Amino acid sequence: MFRKIFKRLAEPKEVGNMKLIVGLGNPGKQYEQTRHNIGFEVIDALSSQLAIPLTQSKFKGLYGVGFFKGEKVLLLKPLTYMNLSGESIRAVMDYYQIDLEDLLVIYDDLDLPVGKIRLRQKGSPGGHNGIKSTVAHLGSQQFNRIRIGIDRPVAGTISVPDYVLGRFRKDEMDFTQEAVRKSAEACTAWLEKPFLQVMNEYNQ
DSSP states (O other): OHHHHHHHHHOOOOOSSEEEEEEOOOOSGGGTTBGGGHHHHHHHHHHHHTTOOOOEEETTEEEEEEEETTEEEEEEEEOSOGGGHHHHHHHHHHHHTOOGGGEEEEEEETTSOTTOEEEESOOOOTTOHHHHHHHHHHTOSOSEEEEEEOOOOOTTTSOHHHHHTSBOOGGGHHHHHHHHHHHHHHHHHHTTSOHHHHHHHHTO
């Protein structure tokens, strides 16, 4: 009994009944607007649309907490660099006691055409180091995600690491901006509907 009372006093936070939306990327100006950081761009768009400023720095990430139509929402950008993204995600989920079903991760995907988005409820990392880290720290592949296509480089022209850390070409910008818009729209829809329903709508 005393332990429970102490825990409530020591941790003055609201837990449970919160949705966590995470965009993957790398911190630092040199990585802004690169292919690998498109997840960060979606979080920036959501921060503006939902009026949830990312002003808190903790859990190895930058985040903000707010409400959308009565739904409590946490927006997160892990600042661990891509390969360690799972550390930040796990820390936030543990602290706020967020269930796996209330997690949504947004990231770039080499296996989709530029600007194409694909929603999934589970799946393997598919070579994406940020998702590898997330799966490792959560101990599960069963979490909602939005994959945003960045396409693959033409064979023999540039290495994959250099490609994902490069910026989109001018002729790709309209497609990527539309993908960011649609991804943010899908995230907002998820705050009101089951993810499976949103997935069926946006995967058309």
